Amino acid sequence: MSDLNAVLAATQGGDSATSKFNSGFARFASRYNSTSPVILTLLALILGFLIGAVIIMATSAAVLDAWRHSAHHLGYIPSALKISFDNVAAAYRAMLTGAVINPSQLWHSLTTGTGWDTTMTPLSETLTYATPLIIASIGVGIAFQTGIFNIGANGQAILGGVLGTAVGSLIHCPMIIHLPLLLVAGVAGGAVCGLVPGILKAYTGAHEVIVTLMFNYVVNAILLYAVLSTALQLPGQSNDISRTIDSSAFLDPLFGAKSGLRVSYGIVVAAAVVVFAIWFLKRSSLGFDFRVTGANPNAARASGINPKWIVISVFLVSGGLAGLAGAVQMASTTHYIDGGFLIGSAGIGFTAITIALLGRLQPIGIVWGSLLFAALNVGGRSMQAATGIPLDLATIIQSVVVLLVASPVLIKEIYRLRNGGQSFQMSTKGWSS
């Protein structure tokens, strides 16, 4: 079989060498090494927005009416085209101004020197939304790079949030101790939550996908128990809501409470995590062991790496980061948790899996992926407010991008790109190991 594969690969290589580039765009893209993940992701993004545009048009009554008219009177076609374009443009403009910056508002601030809070709000919101995503996705990405599918990041994040809330509300001490203690508690909560599946996998061979996935449900129950317990429940309440943490444990707004911008010191924590992850993967001995194990578990074992220890330490690192994400989310936004904390559509641990794959498991890629997801969400909300197009459109665009990035062959085919020797290797080897 391997012969056949070799022949197939050789054939493809041969074809690509002589293939004619059909479109000028492909030629443009190929100049920038079309196999580069960045280009592929950008192309996927463009396609995602194009498909989104089609959906906007197909669901807009005004657009549909215009086309219905032009079906009877061909003279209406130009105006139908214009209405279609205007609709899409309005939606995407609302999305962009809501997620990044509003140019006219920026101009206003630049010329008058006032209104900076309004100008910067979209960026601040996007960064706020991205903060826990960056931290959790990096945790997931490190596990994936080791060939371990940590699907339990959400549970780990919740437990990080629970422990963080406990430390933040039940212990009282100065900020210099309290805030670090809260963050450490978050890490510990996530690490403990990851340790159980880790030990089960290392010593009994239990498959981590199943164990971590199921553990999410266990943690949901723990969360409910915690916020209803006498220790953590908000006194005088019978609802599933926790005490509020001391202000000495708050991750305060980065530009002060008066700025009106929500972006908090959590983004500093996220930046520290990014720096740590880059160092860890590239420069640390443990990170090297992780990467060797992920790339070739057989060679790892033959080289003296202890697979049990690797499995456990991966879960400690990955779970710890997910827990930190949960604690940061709680300490920077709500300052308390309730029974719905990170559950359902707020499940950052599940989004983190998608973003880790989108960022190709690399810290910098994950930062961009998190910012993209955050921007689509924040922008989607303002699009919904401005044009009435539901937020689900943002979700559709996200889904299309992820689908296309996960299938580089498809996107190369769509854009007729040259096939470089290497294909994107985000294999599912973890499933079979």
Added chain:
Amino acid sequence: MRVELKGITKKFGSFTANDRISLTVEPGQIHCLLGENGAGKSTLMNVLFGMLHADEGEILINGEPVRFANSGEAVRHGIGMVHQHFMLVPVFTAAENVVLGFEPTKSFNRLDHKSANARILELSEKYGLDVNPEAIVENLSVGLQQRVEILKALSHDAELLILDEPTAVLTPQEIDALMEIMRSLARDGKSILFITHKLKEVRAVADVITVIRQGQVIDTVPATETESQLAALMVGREVNLTVRKEETQLGDVVLELRDVVVRDDRGLSVVNGVSLEVHAGEIVTLAGVQGNGQTELAEAIAGLRHVESGTITLRGTDITNQSPRAILDAGLGHVPEDRQRDGLVMSMSVADNLVLNTPRRAPFARRGTRNLAAVAANAADLVERFDIRTGGVDAMASSLSGGNQQKVIVARELSRPLTCLMASQPTRGLDVGSIEYVHRQIVNERNQGMGVFIISSELDEVLALGDRIAVMYAGKINGIVGPSTSREDIGLMMAGSTVGEHV
């Protein structure tokens, strides 16, 4: 059938795999295509078999130009190919595999097993290819599986048979049998194209030899050429085929196996009480047909497989069932049998692979932080010393040729302090030039007083390197003989008989 290739050129991008290759196979001729790995042999055969399309040149069958859009057309024109890796359905019988795709049927499309079996028997009798048509393929030895492949080609009325490295997986006896089959096919007028890089076989069976190097035909010569002349043509320089070994003083025992018992993955005991000693300053080779427990024994020594009973000591230190880390640190050098599976991380750089089992050792890391400059410096030094041909120390291991990948592993092992070097199939899949190099390194280490333990199913290698040769059969050492023992005797011992004097 007379097959002519005229000026075949095949390019992959800027790389020319075949450069105006011309050769002619006459009816009844055994034509050997000799060349190193990567010389373009397989590409040429894939062009001939319709799996690749030539950029230039033409193929003539009995003087008529032909073009094959796919391998099915090649088969219809009487060309059969036996691939290096068999393309059989393991759970089907031999007969079912042979008729696959052209099944004879009775009424209501029921398979006609009887006539399928009869067809096999008829063909196998004609050419001396004994195969039980009812045998399930996965239960057959590799040699017999290959016969099924040959039968499959013959059953499609192949007039030209392409054999791609057919001997790589066979025992010496099976190789002899295969050559007999090839001769009998040739007597019947079939043409045979035989691809190999093994000189001994070429001279034994070929009528004509075409040597290709870097995609070009270097020469077409008769089989009377000497091995060293052929090697020189193939590699492009003089090659030293015999390994020179100096007299050395035998030192202490460095590796000692006592009654070692090991089970395989299915829980069957495949190493049944092996005892063996390797002294400093000698090379002990372990010969044996694949599947007689050598693989599992090597894994047990390296700590990768549980030792059921018995002891393994490395210069007096008991390493039985220690962790691989502890055994590596105790000074066992390990060149694993499957280098891409166990020896290298293909997606990582040459530099990282060169410190794969010493990443935490000074100066490569300090308190958990890697020193990438030291890793790179080490790589630059080893690439230079071991002549590893790579695009750079940052190039991925997968970009290296098989020979250079093996050099990376050998360099890595020899660059750390060792008590004993254990190498499994150290030259499997390597070309003549690389084999020469690896052998010289191994002998150098022995000359400098290291104990070396080589596990090989390659008889030439076993004989060329071994100061003592242990033959393994059915999980036991069947005898330990000196290097002057004849090939025949060792071949017989590999097949289970106990002959030859014991050393």
